[in-house]
Every structure is written in C-alpha cells, then in structure tokens.
Amino acid sequence: METLFALLIGLLIGTGVFLLLSRSIVRVVLGLSFITYGGNLAILTVAGLREDAPPLLTLRGPYADPLPQALILTAIVIGFATTALVLTVALRAYQVAGHDDVEAFGDSLARDPDAQLDMAADPEHQGPDRPDPAEAQVFVLAAVPRVRLPEDGP
Amino acid sequence: MTLAVFLPFLLAALCAGLGPRLGRRTGYVAALAFVPALLLAGPLSAMPGAVPALEVTRWVPTLDLALAFRGDGFSLLFAVLVGVIGTLASLYAVAYLSERERFGRFYSYLLLFGGSMLGLVLSDNLIALFGFWELTSVTSFLLIGLWHTRSAARDGAVKAFLVSALGGLGLLAAVAMIGIAGGSTSLSGLNLEALRASPLFTPALLLVLLAAFTKSAQLPFHLWLPTAMEAPTPVSAFLHSATMVKAGVVLVAKFGLLFGSSPLWGGIIVPVGLATLVWGAWIALRQTDLKALLAYSTVSQLGLLMSLYGLADAEGNFAATAHLLNHAAFKAALFFVVGIIDHETGTREIPLLGGLRKALPLTFAAALLASLSMAGVPPLGGFISKELFYEAMLHQGPVFIAVAVLGSALTFAYSFRLLRVFWGPRRHPAGVQPHEAPPGLLLPAGLLTLGALAFGLLPGSVEALTRTAQNALDFATYTSHLSLWHGVTPALLATLLTWGLGAVLIWQAGRVAILGRRLTPRVNANTVYYALTEGVNVLSSRLIARTQGLALPDQLRLMLGAAALIAGYAVWRAPQVFHPIGTPPLALLPVAALLVAGAVGVLLARSRLTAVVVTGLTGFGSAAAFLGLRAPDLALTQLLVEAVTVILYLLAFRYLPRGGDLPRARWRLRLDLLLAASMGLGATLLVLAGVRFLAPPISPYYLENSYELAGGRNVVNVLLVDFRGFDTLGEIVVVGTVALAVLALVRLGKGGRPRPEASAPPPSPETPPAPPRIKEET
Numbered sequence: 057m058e059t060l061f062a063l064l065i066g067l068l069i070g071t072g073v074f075l076l077l078s079r080s081i082v083r084v085v086l087g088l089s090f091i092t093y094g095g096n097l098a099i100l101t102v103a104g105l106r107e108d109a110p111p112l113l114t115l116r117g118p119y120a121d122p123l124p125q126a127l128i129l130t131a132i133v134i135g136f137a138t139t140a141l142v143l144t145v146a147l148r149a150y151q152v153a154g155h156d157d158v159e160a161f162g163d164s165l166a167r168d169p170d171a172q173l174d175m176a177a178d179p180e181h182q183g184p185d186r187p188d189p190a191e192a193q194v195f196v197l198a199a200v201p202r203v204r205l206p207e208d209g210p
Numbered sequence: 211m212t213l214a215v216f217l218p219f220l221l222a223a224l225c226a227g228l229g230p231r232l233g234r235r236t237g238y239v240a241a242l243a244f245v246p247a248l249l250l251a252g253p254l255s256a257m258p259g260a261v262p263a264l265e266v267t268r269w270v271p272t273l274d275l276a277l278a279f280r281g282d283g284f285s286l287l288f289a290v291l292v293g294v295i296g297t298l299a300s301l302y303a304v305a306y307l308s309e310r311e312r313f314g315r316f317y318s319y320l321l322l323f324g325g326s327m328l329g330l331v332l333s334d335n336l337i338a339l340f341g342f343w344e345l346t347s348v349t350s351f352l353l354i355g356l357w358h359t360r361s362a363a364r365d366g367a368v369k370a371f372l373v374s375a376l377g378g379l380g381l382l383a384a385v386a387m388i389g390i391a392g393g394s395t396s397l398s399g400l401n402l403e404a405l406r407a408s409p410l411f412t413p414a415l416l417l418v419l420l421a422a423f424t425k426s427a428q429l430p431f432h433l434w435l436p437t438a439m440e441a442p443t444p445v446s447a448f449l450h451s452a453t454m455v456k457a458g459v460v461l462v463a464k465f466g467l468l469f470g471s472s473p474l475w476g477g478i479i480v481p482v483g484l485a486t487l488v489w490g491a492w493i494a495l496r497q498t499d500l501k502a503l504l505a506y507s508t509v510s511q512l513g514l515l516m517s518l519y520g521l522a523d524a525e526g527n528f529a530a531t532a533h534l535l536n537h538a539a540f541k542a543a544l545f546f547v548v549g550i551i552d553h554e555t556g557t558r559e560i561p562l563l564g565g566l567r568k569a570l571p572l573t574f575a576a577a578l579l580a581s582l583s584m585a586g587v588p589p590l591g592g593f594i595s596k597e598l599f600y601e602a603m604l605h606q607g608p609v610f611i612a613v614a615v616l617g618s619a620l621t622f623a624y625s626f627r628l629l630r631v632f633w634g635p636r637r638h639p640a641g642v643q644p645h646e647a648p649p650g651l652l653l654p655a656g657l658l659t660l661g662a663l664a665f666g667l668l669p670g671s672v673e674a675l676t677r678t679a680q681n682a683l684d685f686a687t688y689t690s691h692l693s694l695w696h697g698v699t700p701a702l703l704a705t706l707l708t709w710g711l712g713a714v715l716i717w718q719a720g721r722v723a724i725l726g727r728r729l730t731p732r733v734n735a736n737t738v739y740y741a742l743t744e745g746v747n748v749l750s751s752r753l754i755a756r757t758q759g760l761a762l763p764d765q766l767r768l769m770l771g772a773a774a775l776i777a778g779y780a781v782w783r784a785p786q787v788f789h790p791i792g793t794p795p796l797a798l799l800p801v802a803a804l805l806v807a808g809a810v811g812v813l814l815a816r817s818r819l820t821a822v823v824v825t826g827l828t829g830f831g832s833a834a835a836f837l838g839l840r841a842p843d844l845a846l847t848q849l850l851v852e853a854v855t856v857i858l859y860l861l862a863f864r865y866l867p868r869g870g871d872l873p874r875a876r877w878r879l880r881l882d883l884l885l886a887a888s889m890g891l892g893a894t895l896l897v898l899a900g901v902r903f904l905a906p907p908i909s910p911y912y913l914e915n916s917y918e919l920a921g922g923r924n925v926v927n928v929l930l931v932d933f934r935g936f937d938t939l940g941e942i943v944v945v946g947t948v949a950l951a952v953l954a955l956v957r958l959g960k961g962g963r964p965r966p967e968a969s970a971p972p973p974s975p976e977t978p979p980a981p982p983r984i985k986e987e988t
Contacts (some may be wrong), residue, residue, distance in 0.1 A: 057792040057793060057794060057795050057798070058790075058792040058897070058898070058901050059790040059792055059794070059898070060792070060794045060795075060798070060802060061835075061897070062893075062894045062895075062897040062898050062901075063894055064802055064805050064806070065893050065894060065897055066890035066891055066892075066893045066894030066897075067805070067806060067809050067890060068805065068809055068828070068890075068893075069889055069890050069892075069893040070886040070887055070889055070890025070891075070893070071809040071812060071813060071886070071890075073770065073882075073885060073886040073889040073890070074813065074882055074883065074885075074886035075812065075813075076763075076766060077763045077766060077767060077874075077878075077882045077885065077886075078763070078872075078874075079763065079872035079873075079874060080818075080872050081866070082818050082821070082822075082859075082862075082863075082866065083821065084762075086812060086821055086822065086825050089825055089828075089829070089855070090809065090812070090825070090828065093805075093828055093829065093832045094893060096832065096844075097832060097835065098893065098896075098897050098900075100836075100839060100841070101897050101900075101901065102897055102900035102901055103907065104901065104907075105792070105839055106839075106840065107795070107839075107840065108840060109840060110840040110841060110842050111840075111913065111924070111925035111926055112842075112923060112924050112925070113913075113916060113917055113923035113924075113925065114923050117913075119840075119913055119925070120839065120840040120841065121907055121909045122909055122912055122913065122916075122925040122926050122929055123907065123908065123909045123912065123929065125841045125843060125844055125926045125929075126926050126929035126930050126934060128836075128841070128844055129843060129844055129847055129926065129930060130930070130937055130938065130941045132844065132847050132848055132851055133847070133851070133941055133945060134941060134944055134945075135851075136851045136854065136855060136945075137944055137945045137948040137949075138948075139855055139858070140858055140948055140952055141948045141951055141952060143858060143859070143862050144862075144951070144952045144955045144956060145955065146862070146866070147862055147865050147866065147955070147956075148955045148958065150865070150866055150867065151865070155867070156866060156867055157872055158761060158762050158763055159761045159762075159763055159764070159872075160761065
C-alpha cells in the first residue's frame, strides 16, 4: 500500500511541478494545489498507512495514527489560504500588467540589453562605500531603468 | 584569571553607559578593568617552579565546552603584558582623544578587545580559544573602524576583518581536527602521540599556520596591518605592540609544543618569518608617514618573532620570549611618541617635520631610547634580543644569518629615519606651535621607554621575566644567560656588520629611495586584495542578475534543477534505502485511479475550465483516499475546501483573460518535463525512504491521554484544539491574514485597468506575443 501511495505522490508532485513552470498564472496556481495534494498524502504515508479504525475513541481500536491527520488538517486549510492569495495576486497582476504570462514578469535589469556589463543588480542597495571613488567607476548606475507600477485611480 | 578575563567585558558595558556622562574621564574607569590582569603578576613571580593554576567554569558540558583558564608561565606573562599596555593605552587615550570623541563607544570597544585578548592567551579549552580568537577579530574591526565616517578607516577595518576572518575559519577547522585527533578539547589534556600519528595532523598544522599568519600579518597577509593604522593612536599601540597582532605569535608559541616535532612546522614558519622581516623592514624604510613606518616595522618584527618561535626549540623559544617583551616595550613607546608628535604638530609626515628636539625635549628622549632599542643598539633591550636572534640563526645556517643581518640592517636604518624628525632645521606645519606634551601623554611613553632601558641595563630583569615561561614553553634546560657583553662572538661580528650596512643605508638614503621606487612591484598584496574584492562584487552582481533577475519560471527551474542534482547525488550514494513496501490493497485502487485521472487530465486539458474541473477530480480523489485511510475529518475538510476552491476559481475567471495555456519554447518544455519527472521520482523515493526510517510514533500518548486530559473522544480534534492548540491558532492567523490581503487586493483592483501599452489583444495560443518590455517611465 505504501509503495502504491509513494508512486501516486510522485505523480501528483511531478504534475504539480510541471504546472508550476507554466506560463499561464492559473496553471501555476493549479500546480500549487497538486503539490499540496501530494504533500498531504506524503505526510500520511510516511507515518505508515493503517486500515484500522479511525482515531475515534468511541470505536473499538486499534486506531490509525492521529498525529499526521492533525498535521494534514492544518495543511489543507493553509493550502486553501495559499491558493486564494495567489489567485488574487494573479488577478491583480493581470489588472496591472495586462497579461497573465508569468514569464513576462521578469526583473527588468536581467532582460535589459542596454544594461552595463558589471552593473549592480539592485541599484538601490549597493555595497558599502568604496575606499576610493575612482575605483567605484565600475558601479556607475545612472542608467538603470526602474520598474514603476502606474498609480491607480481611486 | 576568570575575573581578569571577565572584568573587562563587564566594565565595557559600564563604560558604554558612563561614556556620555564622564567624558574622557571614562578612561580611568577603563584602566581599572586591567587591574586583575596586572595582579596576575603575583602568581607569575612564583612561576618557574610553581604549578600552573587551572580554573574551570562549566559552560556547555554536552559539547565538552568549558571556560578553562590555565595560568602557566607563558600565558600569565602575556596576560600581564596585555594588562600593562591596556592600562597605559587607556590612560594615554584620556589625554589624547579630543573632547568630541564618543568615549563610551571607544572605551567599551577597547575593553572588549582587551578582554578577548586575555581570554585568548589564558584559555585552555580549544573551542573557547577559537571563540576568543574570533572576538579579537570582531573587536579590532570595531576599533579600527572607530572613525567610521572616514572611508580609509572603513576600508582598513573591512580589510583587517576579512583577512583575519579567513584565518579564523582555518583555526575553527584546525581546532575541530585537533579535538578529534587528540581526543580532548583541552589544550593541556591532548593526547600528543595520537595527534601526531593521526592523518589529520598535517591538515591541522597547515590550518593553524594559516590562522597564525593572517593574524600576525605574515607575508602575504601583511596587507591589513598598515591600513589598520586608521585607528586612533592609543588603539594602534595596543593592537600592534602587545596584543592582536601577537595573537598569531602566541598561537605558534603554544602550538609549537604540539606541532614542533614536524619538520613542516619550522620549515614553513622560519622562511616566511624571515621573508616578512626583510620585506616589512624594506617597505618601512620607504614610508613617509611616521605611523605607517611603525606599522611596517611591526610587520617586520612579527616576522622575526615568528621565525624564532617557529624553530620550536629551547633556544628559539627563549630568544623569542625575550624579544616579545622588548618589542612590546619599545614599539608601544614609539606609538605613544608618534601620537604625541601628531597631537602637537597635527601631522605625521616625515618631510614636513624637523628639529622637534628643542620643542619636545622629553618626547625626544623617549623616542631616542625606544628607537635605539628597536635598532638593536646597546645598552638597550633590543640589542640583547637581537644578539639572541643572531645566535639562533647562526645555528640554522649561513643563509639564515645573512637574511637576518639584512633585515636587521634595514631595521637599523628605518629606526634612524624615524628619529630624523627631531634633527635638522626646525620645520612643522604653519600655524601650530609645538610644545611639550602634557604629562598624561608623556607618562605612558616614558614608562615604557624606561622599561626598554631597564631591560638593557639590567639584563637580569628581562631574563627573570623570560624564565617564568620556561616550563610552559619547554626551555628550562636552556642555560644561556642574557648579558650585554659576552665576548667577541660570531653574533657580535654579525651585529657590527649590521651596523655597517645600516650606516650605508642611511648614508645613501637618496639612492636607496630611488632603488626602492624602481623595485616596487606593480602587483602587490594590496592590488591583489582589491582585485579580489572587486571580482567578488562583480561576480555576485552578475550571478544575481543571471539567477535572481529572471522571470519566476526560470528562477524555479534553476532552483529545482539544483535540488534535483543534490537529491540525485543522495540517491546515487544510498540506493539501498529505497525499496518497495506493503501490498497494494484492492479497495483503494479506484481511489488511485481517480487521482491518476486528475493528474493526467490536467496535463491534457486545453481550456482553463477543464483544467480546474479535472483538478477537482484529484481533490475529491484525495478526499476519498483520506476516507479509505481512516481519516474522516480530513476527508470532510478536503471536500469542503474543494468546493470552495472551485467557487473561488470561477470567481477569478470572471476577471482573467480567456484562453488556454501559453505555449512554451520547445527546450523549456523538455526541461520542464525532465524536472517534473525527476521531482516526482524524488518524491516517491523520499516517501519510501521515510517509511523505512520512521521512528516509533508518539501517537500512543495522544490516544491514551485524549480522553483523560482533554475529555474528547475524537483524537484528531483534541490534538488540534488542545495538544497543539497554538498550531491551530497560527493556522487561524494565517487564514485571517490571507483574508485581509485578498480583500485589500480586490479593493485595489476595482479601479485597476490594464495599462494602455499592454491592452493589446489578449495573448492567444496561435500567436505568442513577445512579453511586453517594461520601460522606464519618466
């Protein structure tokens, strides 16, 4: 039984990872759901699967292990919360950017062909002051394009 | 001893608070911190015969970590030295620092440094030794960077820290190896035979040397010491004469008993030390800044000490300990003198100064005596220790003595160069009228100079002090005695040769300067250092741009790829862990089919809606699995969540664009399939391995106590609300926070419109649009 579930978990996680790498936001969110399913089943399986009675003391034992069940219960609810949040962020991202292509949401610096070769990746958080300003010429940052989100109307 | 180590730490906290109120007088409080260290002179005076005291404070017994302080002759001698220089530096700083200095900060750093230095020399536990070693690195970083508004100070502090931290890492590894091989973390409890026979012996030796060389500024790690000059002068005196830089020397002296048997030990240390002696002296001769001259002179003198302790025999240890004392006396005195000159004239540049003899007669006297001691002129302490150095090198061979003479001749020359500011026509920056320094500045310099003089005139005094370390450093059998005159010996001839060479160097100073300029290599340790740090900066910038700057899927691909590689290595190393377990139950096969159908379906689904519905299939499938696995609560929750999730998706679809999945580039598709497959395989293997290594569950406890303690018969519920109630509270907080965040985002979205430039027709599967580049908006 454990082997069967191990294979199922592998399938679910693999599917989740494939969806996670999609370009469309909705599929990324679906990928997260699949990883959640796989993870939940994995917690249960690793603790050892039992076909005994559920952990209800009104029934006659022996009982299945209650601890992983409690953990998964929390995980299901948190997984739902994550899905809701990511979905809303996706919605918002679409409203701002006008598309739902995750691959287009890159850092502008990495994709900017005009960027200087040795430019700091994060112009706003440079290292501590250089000992000699002449040596710091490498880090000329005047031409760094900055991503700005448009101001939304009320 | 424990008190001596900890009082500076306690008073450091006190000084930090008192600083703003007491102002410069905080220095008097700070000086008190070294009183217990000075009192160690009591046990020290009984030392050659007395048994070393051991004070052990248990700290983390499970790690075999104790604060063990061992007062053998050498440790006590050094501790007293730290105490003396520390006290003098604290008092000197009272008169030296300007009224605007932040005294609280200054004195607490100084005391923290002094305390860690005392801990370092007295510590008997290897791990604690390493801790104190690192503390000296950190506190010296703070001290050097005290005037952090100056970029040179920051640069010096960072450089010192980077270099000595490199050695610190080496020491950490070495301490671990010594502890494993020697069977103890106590320095005095090590099993020396086992250590010497261990294969870890040579790596540990090399790592100890790395630590000692970086801390004691040996070639090629000497670059940090001169830039450490940016610290205030009292700090420089403390750092360079007695303590921080000598930590490496102490390490070599102490570990010489462990590693000295290996030919590698002396074979590496002695040449490196001699090279540092000559090179440091050569550069010192060319400095125009008095303090820089002293800094390179320290580098050079440390090379001398290193080469002597590196011999790891009785003669070397005796000579080195004697020179350690002499050097501390004259070098600290010279730093104090240079501080006075700087204080009175406002500059330290040799060409700008001259004829200060008349204005500063007492300072001149101190400078003269200390410099002559440094130059090795009788009847001063430096002469005696130089004779010992020559004797030791004579026994090593002609090459060694030749290098030693060359180094000492250079030392002789730069000592006189230092004195030049006192001779000749009167010269100093306009607008200042140099006059004799206040007693607060003169006294520490004078006392140390008197020490240097006493060491020379009364060789018995330095001999007695040196002899206190004879048992600790194993030179009790060495019978030679210190004296100013011991007949016409080869060492004396070498000294005469040194003086001759030195006089030539002074006489031909102009030509030497030209030669020096011509010989200056274009690549030196500093340029290498800057190239390295620059390279690391550029490398990290590029790395960040190439990895963190990517779009989300590409970043994920990188991370998953790395995870797959690491996990793949683990699987390759331990294949026997993973093997099938259990028998497939018939009752659960339909459930499994449901799960598979969902997973396969979502991969094949064209439209979004189908994908969501098929995902629901898997969701309900896992609810069914929970039911089959006797987890009714889970099944119920999963069902509810599935239903709500589908509603959520449908809500979201109202606002999201139509259309199916966007096509991926072919190489990305292949890569994704590979990654997904390896992650799936990894998950399967992980579960199989997890089942195998499962520890006995703690669940029986919950089953037994659920009713007795919590009064509930549904154990899962009891777990959630009673046994793991805080978990559930956290879960509620998460859900509540998410609800707020969702609300905020939805509210924001009300007025949100697609941006004009991107409101082109929505992306369709046929014509994948180029991702719109985000342009700068002005």
